[in-house]
Amino acid sequence: MNFLKKYDFNKQDIEELLNNSPLILTQEIEKHSKLVSKNIEYLKDLGVSNYRDIFKKYYDMFLMDNSNFIEVFAKYDRDDLIEKLEKNMAIIEFL
Numbered sequence: 184m185n186f187l188k189k190y191d192f193n194k195q196d197i198e199e200l201l202n203n204s205p206l207i208l209t210q211e212i213e214k215h216s217k218l219v220s221k222n223i224e225y226l227k228d229l230g231v232s233n234y235r236d237i238f239k240k241y242y243d244m245f246l247m248d249n250s251n252f253i254e255v256f257a258k259y260d261r262d263d264l265i266e267k268l269e270k271n272m273a274i275i276e277f278l
Contacts, residue, residue, distance in 0.1 A: 184209065186216045190223050192235060200239060211246055219245045222252045229256065230265050237272050244275070 184197045192200075201209055212219050222245045226234040238245060245252070255278050256264060267274050 184213055186220060187223075187238075190220075190227065190235065190238075192238075196235065196239065200242065204242060208243055208246075212242060215246055218249060221249045222247065225249070225253055225256070229261065231268050232265075233269055233272060237268065237275060240272065241275055 184201060187197055187200075223234060223238060226237065231237065247255075259278070
């Protein structure tokens with residue numbers, strides 16, 4: 184999970200994720216680190232400043248195929264989406 188460090192996750196963030204997530208999911212995240220990285224980069228490049236918090240809470244979503252991941256967000260107005268995600272990231276469950 185050290186690949187997360189290049190996305191500003193610190194050692195404590197990674198340890199919390201490892202300690203609070205099912206082993207099978209953390210193994211999948213590690214196994215598919217390139218896919219997870221692409222999805223993190225998409226949110227970061229979109230301008231979502233709390234992408235780390237979103238990842239920590241909805242990490243399993245980042246295993247989604249990149250084109251499907253993008254589709255989830257692309258159907259909304261970018262600025263409106265960013266504002267809503269930053270105010271209440273729980274809306275991600277309804278996207």
